[in-house]
Amino acid sequence: MTRKFAGVAVALALALAACGSDPAAAPQKSPSSGTADATIEIGSQYEPQNLDNTGGGGQGVTEALNGNVYEGLFKLTDAGKVENLLAESQEVSDDGLTYTFKLRQGVKFHSGKALTSADVKHSIERVTAEDSQSARKSQLEVIKSVAAPDDRTVVVTLASRSISLVYNLSYVWIVNADAKDLATSEDGTGPYKLGVWKRGSTLSLEPFPGYWGPRPANGGVVFHYFTEATALNNALLTGAVDIVTSEQSPDALGQFTGNADYKVSEGHSTTKLLLAFNDRKAPFDKPLVRKAVSSAIDDAKLLESIWAGHGSLIGSMVPPTDPWYEDLTTIDPYDVELAKRQLAEAGYAKGFRFTLDTPNYDPHPTAATFIKSELAKVGITVDINVITADEWYSKVFKNHDFAATLQEHVNDRDVVWYGNPDFYWGYDNKQVTDWIKQAEQAKTAEEQTGLLKKANRQIAEDAASDWLYLYPQIVVASSKLSGYPVNGLNSQFSAYGIKKG
Amino acid sequence: MKGFVAGCVLVGVVLALAAVSLVWLPYDPADTSGARLVPPGGAHLLGTDKLGRDLLTHLMIGARIALTAGAGSVLLGGVLGVAAGLAAGFATRWLDDALAAALDALIAFPTLLLAMLVVAVREASLGSAVLAIGLAMSAVVARLTRILVKRVLAQDYITAARTSGSSWPRVIVEHVLPNIWPTLLVNLALQFGLAVLAEASLSYLGLGPPPPNASWGRLLHEAQATVLTAPVGAIAPGILLVVLVVGVNLVADGLRDLAPGRSR
Numbered sequence: 001m002t003r004k005f006a007g008v009a010v011a012l013a014l015a016l017a018a019c020g021s022d023p024a025a026a027p028q029k030s031p032s033s034g035t036a037d038a039t040i041e042i043g044s045q046y047e048p049q050n051l052d053n054t055g056g057g058g059q060g061v062t063e064a065l066n067g068n069v070y071e072g073l074f075k076l077t078d079a080g081k082v083e084n085l086l087a088e089s090q091e092v093s094d095d096g097l098t099y100t101f102k103l104r105q106g107v108k109f110h111s112g113k114a115l116t117s118a119d120v121k122h123s124i125e126r127v128t129a130e131d132s133q134s135a136r137k138s139q140l141e142v143i144k145s146v147a148a149p150d151d152r153t154v155v156v157t158l159a160s161r162s163i164s165l166v167y168n169l170s171y172v173w174i175v176n177a178d179a180k181d182l183a184t185s186e187d188g189t190g191p192y193k194l195g196v197w198k199r200g201s202t203l204s205l206e207p208f209p210g211y212w213g214p215r216p217a218n219g220g221v222v223f224h225y226f227t228e229a230t231a232l233n234n235a236l237l238t239g240a241v242d243i244v245t246s247e248q249s250p251d252a253l254g255q256f257t258g259n260a261d262y263k264v265s266e267g268h269s270t271t272k273l274l275l276a277f278n279d280r281k282a283p284f285d286k287p288l289v290r291k292a293v294s295s296a297i298d299d300a301k302l303l304e305s306i307w308a309g310h311g312s313l314i315g316s317m318v319p320p321t322d323p324w325y326e327d328l329t330t331i332d333p334y335d336v337e338l339a340k341r342q343l344a345e346a347g348y349a350k351g352f353r354f355t356l357d358t359p360n361y362d363p364h365p366t367a368a369t370f371i372k373s374e375l376a377k378v379g380i381t382v383d384i385n386v387i388t389a390d391e392w393y394s395k396v397f398k399n400h401d402f403a404a405t406l407q408e409h410v411n412d413r414d415v416v417w418y419g420n421p422d423f424y425w426g427y428d429n430k431q432v433t434d435w436i437k438q439a440e441q442a443k444t445a446e447e448q449t450g451l452l453k454k455a456n457r458q459i460a461e462d463a464a465s466d467w468l469y470l471y472p473q474i475v476v477a478s479s480k481l482s483g484y485p486v487n488g489l490n491s492q493f494s495a496y497g498i499k500k501g
Numbered sequence: 502m503k504g505f506v507a508g509c510v511l512v513g514v515v516l517a518l519a520a521v522s523l524v525w526l527p528y529d530p531a532d533t534s535g536a537r538l539v540p541p542g543g544a545h546l547l548g549t550d551k552l553g554r555d556l557l558t559h560l561m562i563g564a565r566i567a568l569t570a571g572a573g574s575v576l577l578g579g580v581l582g583v584a585a586g587l588a589a590g591f592a593t594r595w596l597d598d599a600l601a602a603a604l605d606a607l608i609a610f611p612t613l614l615l616a617m618l619v620v621a622v623r624e625a626s627l628g629s630a631v632l633a634i635g636l637a638m639s640a641v642v643a644r645l646t647r648i649l650v651k652r653v654l655a656q657d658y659i660t661a662a663r664t665s666g667s668s669w670p671r672v673i674v675e676h677v678l679p680n681i682w683p684t685l686l687v688n689l690a691l692q693f694g695l696a697v698l699a700e701a702s703l704s705y706l707g708l709g710p711p712p713p714n715a716s717w718g719r720l721l722h723e724a725q726a727t728v729l730t731a732p733v734g735a736i737a738p739g740i741l742l743v744v745l746v747v748g749v750n751l752v753a754d755g756l757r758d759l760a761p762g763r764s765r
Binding site: 228229230249251252254255301304305306308358360362365366368369370372373374376384385386 | 531532533537538551552553554624625707711712713723725726727728729730731
């Protein structure tokens, strides 16, 4: 059955190539090689909440669908570069306010409809819509209007310059404007279409025969979801999965390192674990209190406890893969005496008590336990309140009803969120807001980088949040596998090039 | 009799751990100065967890939580259950039927689901766990009490006591309770063991007392990811759970054998 299906796929792809419309579709693999039919079994701990990245689908939906089922005008490569994808070319007006994109020809949605500029307009407006929960919504709100003068042309007009527009557009999935019910089904242009999503268990992707580019290097992928790292590692050991997208248990690595059947790759992650304060409310409205808390927690010990030597400390929101990274770990060093002095200066010599809203999944409860014991040493009492991901979203993210919380932030280039005073942590520093705004309107990348470095240093000086550590990104795969991404930027996981055998 | 003694010894071990923990602990439970996953021996008798905390310290505190959960649930379930059972046993036909149906419904309701409801309404804490387990247990106790009461009420000596002028409260105190308590006591002892297991399950699922409270169930959960590199973290709380539950069951068996007028 698989073989027959692959045959049809190749025939269709060849037919497309024969039209000569797209040079990218020309080179075809011979179906007789065998490995191109193999299904790749992927193990992950991040099942999507739903299939819509503007509807709170979580990082799982990015991992499974980004670049696989849905494509943007641009894509972010595993190396962190932005490349054309559905956009073939772009033109920017001299004032930097008008972008004209030409769409790639011969692109079809999985439903069979051809891609037009109307779909692009609809897709961008979906992200900036009132009820959108997209992580990039606020950055894309700089868009004043999107026009579709003809089927292949999209004109985006901005309210002010936006140097990261193209980068931000790589987050915007192009969906069929007529598609319904995107929370449970899909209609994208990617190399795979959705097979079956068995909630709580698996999500399968099948090659889309009408894909505009070359066929994927495999015959489909199945994401297997686990809620628990040990079970996931056991699945890899027994061969039930071929690859683990992001290893969450350092203690299990010993089973794979030094074993010729497996390959362990440590790439760059953009996921940061944050102790996020509610900067609006006392006592965390005082930078000195936040600095004291940051200095009272031994981040190195926490990282060692959870990751046993993997991962790194960055001291701020910017990971080393962002162009404006600086090592800022010395700004709020681990220093209990300093913390005590700062607390006294802020008027909390006797400490205080607060509730820490803690997501109920690893590593948050462990980190909360550690923070509680560290802060006890400077007289601060922590009440740990364990909540679910849904509760976190409504209580903390939407209603800002919290004192402090723990959360992992997976995106790269997300320091800009400190320029939005309405974000859940409520950090409001006019200077930083201006720098971030100016950086966005910068004419050159150097100017942008300079301004964001300043902003990043300032949020560290203000201890806007406490950036506990940067996760490691560890991919463990069967040594038969090749072509998989190792960096997991933004937690995306392109399955397109993965080959077995 | 041998079983009873063995049971007392096993329960005694856990009782001793809990009692000692009230006055002395090897380390401060919040002390994270130890190294990560130190193997047993040396300064840390049973080693440390991921955060460098002493495992024995947490096991001792866990003993306290397990016993509190067991005792609290049995107290709540016992009082509610016996009261409801007596009421049903003495009630008129239709009230008895209604109560029996309600009890059956409550028994059919999974304890875990009940616990999740309680946690959703209140919060994840030892109190919530005890409330949920106690409520679930009260149905079982009530059903047993009801049957025992009905059996006693059918006896001739009850009729004799009533015709000789004894009031119902007096009949309950003088005739009913003395005849049903041995069976009830054995059952409550068994329920104690089940309550300990239930609390550990809830904590394992994150529905018990929140961290850093070291319920044995939570210790098991936390040790799960490191079971290959530091197995003691999972084995030790597991063994203590077995010791306490087996101990309680042996004691219950012994009590049944010792009870006056035992059925077997």
